[in-house]
Amino acid sequence: MPPAKKRPRAYDPAKTRAAVLAQFGNIRRAVGTLGPDRLDLPTRLGDRTVRELAVHCAMALDAVDRLLGEPEPARQDGRLLDWPFATADDAPALADDAPALAGTARRLAEEHPDLDAHLADAGHRFTAHLDAHPAGRLLPTSAGALPLADYVVTRTVELVVHTDDLNAAVPGLDIPYDRQALAACTRLLADALAAKAPGGSTEVRVPPYAVVQCVEGPRHTRGTPPNVVETDPLTWIRLATGRLAWKQALQDAHVSASGERADLDAYLPLMT
Helix, strand or coil, X not given: CCCCCCCCCCCCHHHHXXXXXXXXXXHHHHHCCCCHHHHCCECCCCCCEHHHHHHHHHHHHHHHHHHHCCCCXXXXXXXXXXXXXXXXXXXXXXXXXXXXXXXXXXXXXXXCCCHHHHHHHHHHHHHHHHHHCCCCCEEEECCEEEEHHHHHHHHHHHHHHHHHHHHHHCCCCCCCCCHHHHHHHHHHHHHHHHHHCCCCCEEEEECCCEEEEECCCCCCCCCCCCCEEEECHHHHHHHHCCCCCXXXXXXXXXXXXXXXXXXXXXXXXXXX
C-alpha cells in the first residue's frame, strides 16, 4: 500500500547539518580507537567487517557528492517521507547489489589504509558541498527528486542506524548518539509509520522525540487513548529498520502495547 499523503514535518537545515556532522564525528572518533583486530570483527550486516562498515558510513556522506554530480531534476517529484519506503521497495535490488556494495566498501578500505584520514576527507567533502549549494537544490534520489536539505535528513537515519550496528559489533565501543541526529532519525521513521498506517486509533510514543497517531479505526480525541504503543528511540529505530522483530521486542519488554489496535507487527519494518 502506498503511503498516505501527510503534511511533512519541518526540519531546520542548519540543525540537521550539525547533527549529521556530529554523529559522523562520533563514529570517526570511536573507530579511531580501534586496533586492526577489532576493525576486522564481523558485523550483523552480512560479511561486512567493522572497518568496511565505517567506510560505508563515509559512503553515506559521499552519496551527496555522487547525487550532486548528476543533472539536477527539473522539478521535485518526491517527498522526504517517500525515502524510507523507497528503501523497502528497492529491497530485492538492494539484496542483489549487496555484494557489490560490500565490495565497494572493501575496495575503498583497501585503497585507504588510513581509515581516519578517509573518514575526515568524507566529512570535508560533505561540508564543502553544503556550503556550495542551496538547501533547495534538487537531487535525483531513489525516492524521486528531493531538495538537498531533505536528503540530509536521511543521512541522520543512515548514521544513527549504523552507529547502532557498530556498537553491536564491538563490545564496549559505545559510540554516543548526537541528540539532534537521534531525534531526526526517530521522528522521520515515526512519521513514516503514520504515513504507512494512516488513522487515529493508535498513539505511538517514542519519548522524548516523537508521538504519532496511526492505524485505521475510531479516532481518539480526548483522555487516555484506547490503543497506545510506547518504546525508546533505539528500540523504535531497530523495529523500523528490521534489526528487531516486533514479537521479540514485546517478549523482552522493550515495547509496551495496550489495546486491540496496538499490534504494529503488520506494518514493520518500514525500511531495510
